[in-house]
Amino acid sequence: NAGVTQTPKFQVLKTGQSMTLQCAQDMNHNSMYWYRQDPGMGLRLIYYSASEGTTDKGEVPNGYNVSRLNKREFSLRLESAAPSQTSVYFCASSERTGAASGYGYTFGSGTRLTVV
Amino acid sequence: KNQVEQSPQSLIILEGKNCTLQCNYTVSPFSNLRWYKQDTGRGPVSLTIMTFSENTKSNGRYTATLDADTKQSSLHITASQLSDSASYICVVSDGTASKLTFGTGTRLQVTL
Numbered sequence: 001n002a003g004v005t006q007t008p009k010f011q012v013l014k015t016g017q018s019m020t021l022q023c024a025q026d027m028n029h030n031s032m033y034w035y036r037q038d039p040g041m042g043l044r045l046i047y048y049s050a051s052e053g054t055t056d057k058g059e060v061p062n063g064y065n066v067s068r069l070n071k072r073e074f075s076l077r078l079e080s081a082a083p084s085q086t087s088v089y090f091c092a093s094s095e096r097t098g099a100a101s102g103y104g105y106t107f108g109s110g111t112r113l114t115v116v
Numbered sequence: 117k118n119q120v121e122q123s124p125q126s127l128i129i130l131e132g133k134n135c136t137l138q139c140n141y142t143v144s145p146f147s148n149l150r151w152y153k154q155d156t157g158r159g160p161v162s163l164t165i166m167t168f169s170e171n172t173k174s175n176g177r178y179t180a181t182l183d184a185d186t187k188q189s190s191l192h193i194t195a196s197q198l199s200d201s202a203s204y205i206c207v208v209s210d211g212t213a214s215k216l217t218f219g220t221g222t223r224l225q226v227t228l
Binding site for chain 1: 120150157158159160161162165205215216217218219220221
């Protein structure tokens with residue numbers, strides 16, 4: 001089925017370890033996003049890529065880096081994981097972003113990350 | 117600061133009953149309001165998107181309303197089914213690149 005694919009689905013890291021979360025979409029969307037979801041809080045934007053070749057910080061970018069590898073793929077890297085980064089991470093895509101955008105977002109199924 | 121507040125936090129209803137979920141927002145400027153359904157362990161799935169000029173939008177048994185003057189929205193679910201058990205998230209956009217404000221969601225449980 002068409003959509004957004006995230007890998008891995010689950011991951012346990014030790015403090016200080018690094019890892020990359022992968023995301024790929026097959027809908028030819030221009031824009032892609034990384035969110036984190038924590039209990040009792042709404043989803044918060046970490047980084048986004050409005051189009052291939054561009055990336056921008058969101059609300060909570062500290063401790064993360066991203067790469068828009070091509071139009072399909074957008075990865076999120078944790079260079080030195082901390083317990084505060086324990087969360088569920090969602091990748092999303094949309095046809096485009098921008099002013100008055102009514103474009104719907106398609107979300108992946110998430111990566112549940114635990115940092116011990 | 118832009119905020120989206122949803123009520124109730126959780127709700128239990130019997131299968132076949134109707135229910136209404138509420139969303140109040142203080143997002144400015146306002147571009148559009150979205151309702152998402154999130155099943156446990158899954159990503160959110162879009163139900164409706166409404167712009168400033170739209171008062172009502174339906175998607176099957178889901179009907180969303182928007183009052184831009186009072187900055188309130190509601191999601192009405194008709195003839196609930198067990199599969200409606202999920203979290204329902206209200207999301208408001210201010211129209212700037214990628215800026216969405218998410219509510220914390222209402223967790224709905226439909227029981228027999």
